[in-house]
Amino acid sequence: MSELSLQQYNAYVDTIYAAATVPDSWKHFLELVSDAFLGARVALHGHDLATGHTLGALSHGYDPDYIAVYEKEYSAINPWTGGYAKGPIGRVQLTEDLIDAASLKKTRFYDEWIRPQGDIGTGVGITICRDSSKRMRLSCNVSFRNGDRLRTEMVQTLTALAPHLRRSFEIGRRLQGRALGMGFEPALDKISSAVFLVDAHMRIRYANRAAETMLSRQDCATSIDKRLVFLDKDANRRFGRSIHAATKPDYSAFEGQIKLRNAGGDIMMEISVVPLVRTVSNSDNVFEWMDDTRASVMVCVQQTGPSPKRRQVKFTNRYGLTATEALLAEELLRGSTLKLVAQERGVSIHTVRNQLKVIFEKTGTSQQSQLVALLAKG
CATH class of the missing domain: 3.30.450.20 (PAS domain)
Incomplete structure (x- = not known):
């Protein structure tokens, strides 16, 4: 587990799985993460992919007034938001992967929301779940002065916890947020x-x-x-x-x-x-x-x-996709990215993009989110 001790790891995972059936336990999980990284600002937050607006957040370490104004105004101009949709589910992203620090510091979002809270402009995040219209993400932000010494450990911790987070959220979605007490x-x-x-x-x-x-x-x-x-x-x-x-x-x-x-x-x-x-x-x-x-x-x-093969045959019959195009459609439906597909196939990203353009034409779509939504309907 590298820097993360087994005792810490078990404490995290205990709390994550408790939250599957007792949603209030997410608050304790955020506290654990914040305490582990020098009082980091930690949040579980949902986003509407169409509008860019927040769907609400549960946080620890932030000033409640800043959270309130974020949900009302600043979520729409958050420069990190655009990069959230590009990363695969369950993979840790650095804030610098979403927008470089120099560009971030030129934004109104930085001047009015990040810097007044202690210059918390660096950190890590992970998309826990996503569908065609919304996503849920865990973000952990620290000050620029603490970023270098904490970044590696934060990446290791969230990478280790990622499958448990996804599993707990999936169960929570199926339970529809019910806390299971007596008479369950x-x-x-x-x-x-x-x-x-x-x-x-x-x-x-x-x-x-x-x-x-x-x-x-x-x-x-x-x-x-x-x-x-x-x-x-x-x-x-x-x-x-x-x-x-x-x-x-x-x-x-x-x-x-x-x-x-x-x-x-x-x-x-x-x-x-x-x-x-x-x-x-x-x-x-x-x-x-x-x-x-x-x-x-x-x-x-x-x-x-x-089964994936059966679904690919359906894509071929319904939309006239070739076997290669149907396989790409299947991989996108499962949450992969064009970059990962290109790497796994050993071809250029340009080749995969061209295949996607053909799929768009055959399915009558123009955006990847539209395509995934269409395919998900069957």
Whole structure:
């Protein structure tokens, strides 16, 4: 873990997963990050991609008056915002990757919002989730004088936490922000994803309606001696490893997001495994009845669509894309970037851009966000 000790790492991850079912825990997570980096200003903030305006923020270290005026006025002129959409999900970006310091200091945003708060014009950020219209991001800003000595450690920390942040946010989205206390069943039954609460031995302690339906179909999962078993053998092995890792006080070995195919192989699903963490402030937590909350997990299974190959065939049939164009469309839909595609294929970015232009013509779109939105609709 480099500069990040195992004790610190576990504290971060405990809080992140607690926030999946107790959203107020995000406040404690921001406090931990701020304290670790000399009182850094830390924020979880959403943005509307069409207007550039904020969708609200949860922050620590900022003056509340500055947050209020940011949401009202300065979010629309934030020079970092344009760069947020270019970075892939889950990858740490330096503020200097979004706009260089010299250019930043020439902006009204710097003069009126950054400099008065202690010249907090450098730091790191990471896009946690994004769809065709909005995104959620974690930003950690420090003063220019502290940037050089803190930047490397901030990158290492957020890189290590990135998969856990994405997983917790995804579960939180499926729970629709509900904090699960006693009488949790109605909340979980309204969720379209299959949700299981499983103990350290993979025994099912609770299954919502969607999960019961999944078990009754027996096309991707079943129950053997009350244990949850996935029929995809590779996915089931990875699931078992995740359950085992979740029982140990070492999240560095935890594998919590697993691809799954149904028995026919034509439907793609994703298993999200989230450790259930006891929180001091939530004394009536539903998970109190479990023998060992540290060893217990929430398992969510959600259909993500047809298999990538099947989806590419659909792109070809519907829009007349070539195999190469359909593959590019698929990669963009999964959140990749033109630069990453070019690197992985060993071709120039100019070649990939030309392919994208052809895709635009065939699909009747003119922007990448429009294309992704169209493809996501099926």
